[in-house]
Amino acid sequence: MKRLAVKNLLGRPGRTAALFFLVLLLSLTLCGGGLVLSSLRTGLGSLENRLGADVIVMPAKAALKTDLDTLFLQGTIGPYYMNMSTVDKIAKTEGISRLSTQIFLSSMRASCCSIPIQVIGFDPESDFTVSSWLKESRQGSLDEGRLLVGSRVNANPGESIKLYNISCPVAGQLQPTGTGLDTAVYCTLPTIRTLMTAAEDLGGYSSISGDPSETVSAVYIKVKEGVDPKDVADSINVHVRKVKAVQTRSVITTVADSLSGLERILTLLIIAAAVLVWLVLFAAFTLMTGERKKEFATLRLCGLSRGRLAGLVFREAAIVSLLGSAAGVGLSFLLVHAFSGALGNALGLPFLLPSAGTAATLALAALFGCLLAGPLAAAVSARKLSRADTGLILREG
Amino acid sequence: MEIIAKGISKRFFRKAGESNYFFAVKECDFSLPEAAVTILTGHSGSGKTTLLSMLAGLLAPDAGLVSADGRNLYGPDDRENSAFRGRHLAVVPQGRAVLDTLNVLDNCLLGLRLAGREAVDSIAKAEEWLDRFEILPLRSAMPRELSGGELRRVMLIRALMTEAEVLFADEPTADLDEENTEKVLEALQTAAHQQQKTILIVTHENEALKIADRVFRMNKGEIVPA
Numbered sequence: 001m002k003r004l005a006v007k008n009l010l011g012r013p014g015r016t017a018a019l020f021f022l023v024l025l026l027s028l029t030l031c032g033g034g035l036v037l038s039s040l041r042t043g044l045g046s047l048e049n050r051l052g053a054d055v056i057v058m059p060a061k062a063a064l065k066t067d068l069d070t071l072f073l074q075g076t077i078g079p080y081y082m083n084m085s086t087v088d089k090i091a092k093t094e095g096i097s098r099l100s101t102q103i104f105l106s107s108m109r110a111s112c113c114s115i116p117i118q119v120i121g122f123d124p125e126s127d128f129t130v131s132s133w134l135k136e137s138r139q140g141s142l143d144e145g146r147l148l149v150g151s152r153v154n155a156n157p158g159e160s161i162k163l164y165n166i167s168c169p170v171a172g173q174l175q176p177t178g179t180g181l182d183t184a185v186y187c188t189l190p191t192i193r194t195l196m197t198a199a200e201d202l203g204g205y206s207s208i209s210g211d212p213s214e215t216v217s218a219v220y221i222k223v224k225e226g227v228d229p230k231d232v233a234d235s236i237n238v239h240v241r242k243v244k245a246v247q248t249r250s251v252i253t254t255v256a257d258s259l260s261g262l263e264r265i266l267t268l269l270i271i272a273a274a275v276l277v278w279l280v281l282f283a284a285f286t287l288m289t290g291e292r293k294k295e296f297a298t299l300r301l302c303g304l305s306r307g308r309l310a311g312l313v314f315r316e317a318a319i320v321s322l323l324g325s326a327a328g329v330g331l332s333f334l335l336v337h338a339f340s341g342a343l344g345n346a347l348g349l350p351f352l353l354p355s356a357g358t359a360a361t362l363a364l365a366a367l368f369g370c371l372l373a374g375p376l377a378a379a380v381s382a383r384k385l386s387r388a389d390t391g392l393i394l395r396e397g
Numbered sequence: 398m399e400i401i402a403k404g405i406s407k408r409f410f411r412k413a414g415e416s417n418y419f420f421a422v423k424e425c426d427f428s429l430p431e432a433a434v435t436i437l438t439g440h441s442g443s444g445k446t447t448l449l450s451m452l453a454g455l456l457a458p459d460a461g462l463v464s465a466d467g468r469n470l471y472g473p474d475d476r477e478n479s480a481f482r483g484r485h486l487a488v489v490p491q492g493r494a495v496l497d498t499l500n501v502l503d504n505c506l507l508g509l510r511l512a513g514r515e516a517v518d519s520i521a522k523a524e525e526w527l528d529r530f531e532i533l534p535l536r537s538a539m540p541r542e543l544s545g546g547e548l549r550r551v552m553l554i555r556a557l558m559t560e561a562e563v564l565f566a567d568e569p570t571a572d573l574d575e576e577n578t579e580k581v582l583e584a585l586q587t588a589a590h591q592q593q594k595t596i597l598i599v600t601h602e603n604e605a606l607k608i609a610d611r612v613f614r615m616n617k618g619e620i621v622p623a
Contacts, residue, residue, distance in 0.1 A: 007503075294493065299496070299507075302555070303511055304483070304511055305480065390456070391451065391455035394455065394491070
């Protein structure tokens with residue numbers, strides 16, 4: 001019977017290919033859709049972990065020109081700077097537990113730079129946002145002049161990236177976050193200040209005013225336990241001039257809200273597409289009922305019982321479903337992996353592939369669902385076929 | 398094995414509706430004895446094929462009973478009925494009844510394989526039959542490559558290969574030339590007389606009457622003397 005099922009499938013390549021394609025589509029919808037949803041959730045989780053700060057303070061000019069979400073999703077606010085004296089004023093605000101500064105710089109699309117890229121300088125001594133990530137990525141200490149690169153930066157440890165005519169060796173590569181942080185490179189404050197000086201010399205940054213050693217781009221604040229980050233942000237906004245303090249929670253909530261809305265739409269779309277594909281699969285099996293009437297009558301003629309006949313139909317459906325769903329799952333992973341960056345950019349949300357365990361669970365769920373879908377779609381046809389009177393079918397000629 | 402039909406009837410509806418029907422077979426008593434070739438003739442539409450299907454366990458009668466050696470062919474358990482049919486009854490239907498996804502040899506062995514009775518020498522035996530009916534070179538061909546006469550011989554070999562005690566053949570010599578008609582009829586006669594099989598042939602052809610032990614004629618669903 002197993003051989004007969006395989007021979008039937010191989011003997012009708014067109015029909016088999018059509019069923020295979022439908023199951024593949026179903027599996028692609030379920031697994032691919034699930035992967036996208038899961039990647040968005042993982043991305044949001046990663047974003048929350050990466051930020052770590054309760055309040056971020058940036059130059060007021062930057063806050064006016066930059067969408068705050070951009071800071072979180074792309075990692076930088078662009079070429080806006082404030083003086084270290086401002087940081088001192090911010091530090092005096094009540095309720096601050098930890099404070100760390102970062103400097104942002106963009107490389108140029110010119111011969112002085114290997115690639116156009118965002119450079120983020122941080123202070124390993126005071127940092128509480130990037131360092132934990134570096135630990136997760138198991139990177140060693142970051143010496144002066146060296147860079148750590150994001151997961152989507154095309155440079156390997158041991159190679160060098162030229163920035164403003166300064167060759168910076170790559171010390172290591174970081175774990176992906178699913179955000180714009182993956183396309184940036186990281187270095188210590190002294191390194192980025194050297195780069196800023198070089199950038200100024202090349203005329204790359206007219207907006208860098210004053211001594212690079214006295215400027216920063218953003219201040220990251222962790223508030224004391226029991227203190228409302230809103231109070232700290234409000235206090236800074238009132239008492240410190242030319243800066244804008246924002247709560248990270250509010251931005252994460254905004255991202256989470258958009259994700260939640262998108263999640264609902266995507267879930268509905270996935271369900272609608274899966275139901276539609278399943279209905280087409282059901283229709284395909286039903287149409288085949290008429291086409292295969294004589295074939296099944298021949299088998300009944302040779303002594304095959306109704307049960308065994310239904311078993312043959314189920315076996316064929318199960319084989320096609322197994323192959324189609326496995327191919328669909330494989331293709332889902334391939335496509336989502338290949339286009340994860342583009343998907344994240346298109347959706348404007350952090351996008352990070354889920355862990356191996358979650359991905360395996362999704363794959364198994366899609367495989368199981370599609371393995372059931374094929375035979376389930378064939379069930380009505382199998383029952384109808386097995387009930388048909390052999391003598392009548394043969395009589396019809 | 399003796400097949401006995403008592404008071405069997407089968408009616409078909411011309412269109413939907415309880416009153417618009419006709420009897421293809423009407424209250425028919427009939428029997429097929431062992432080791433004999435019974436031939437059933439009659440005009441088209443007289444009910445021959447319907448009667449054959451009912452006797453072969455393929456079409457449940459609306460009334461009456463069909464039994465093989467006292468066993469009801471239409472008992473409540475389909476699995477048992479089918480297994481019995483596969484083991485003891487073989488049918489060569491009038492129309493095309495082969496699996497298009499199997500080659501000629503696999504089609505010839507289909508009945509045996511489904512009954513789980515394929516033996517080591519089954520392929521050799523099938524090839525012998527193919528050779529006897531002059532289609533051995535087509536053993537690997539697919540059904541779509543065969544003519545009507547070649548297909549008919551494949552269906553006959555499939556039936557003969559099962560070594561069932563009862564063989565039903567509906568127009569087994571249709572589409573065959575004179576030489577192959579002779580061979581087929583000879584094979585059926587040998588099966589009846591040397592292997593003690595019960596044979597029912599439904600035919601229009603007078604040629605078949607030469608091997609008949611008993612001849613019946615059907616007219617408007619009833620069996621009348623030939």
